[in-house]
Amino acid sequence: MKFSLGPNGYGKAETRLVRVEREGVRHTITDLNVSTKLSGDLAATHLTGDNSGVLPTDSQKNTVYAFARRFGIGEIELFATTLASHFVASQEQIHKARVAIDAYSWDRIGDHSFAKAGGEIRSAVATVTADGAWVTGGLRGLTLMNTTDSEFHGFPRDEFTTLKETSERILATDVAATWRFGTLDVDWGPAFALIRESLISAFVETHSLSLQQTLYAMGTRVLEKVPEVAEVRLTLPNKHHFLVDLAPFGLDNPDEVYFAADRPYGLIEGSVLRDGAPDEGLAWSS
């Protein structure tokens, strides 16, 4: 029998890094989870165990810490790109490096005291080869709710349909969004802030006839506001809130008391693309 090695890559997953900037008594923290993945001419180690081309994952982890000290961190899109470029430039056998970073946010509660903020995570992925560099950004764990301005009706009914048409419901979701930049000439921090604000304002301002419609409105709002973004991908769970039937207790329920179901949930996914945007290249490649 004959076999051959298929696509492969390796790296250090989930290097946890906290950096403290100490300006007098007032400190600032950056809390990251960094994953590196390298690929290239790595057949030898797989076929014969020859590790002459295998920069240890331990060294990759150390590089993350050393770069944080040597260059600082700054915006995660740039830190990811700096790291990915370094591996491709310094390791001849490595043709592609992908660095993915999640950033956890902390709220300041004192000069040097912090409380972990909600569950929201900002993310960035940089992919670098000899041919180019691609950056995506993202956020997840942003939980939003509208207590009105949401309807759902006009859907087909089959023998299993029991859902009532509604012109008044709660719309709630945990936003998971990723976006692809069409250029690397981006002011990363302000771009992230504007993208986040656009997602939120479109959710708030859309009178929704379906979560799908809200998804499209959120994606288009980002593309309208941030010209550097070529594509937005959204995953929106529909966090159902069901009106509780209080009639057995002799009570009415005029859109006031809900059961917040955690599962199952509808899962609405879609992407919105800018016409004529640059090709996605390796931006999404894993």
Ligand SMILES: O=c1[nH]c(=O)c2[nH]c(=O)[nH]c2[nH]1
């Ligand atoms: O906004 C919605 N989209 C759906 O596709 C759907 N399906 C469903 O049962 N409720 C909803 N709500």
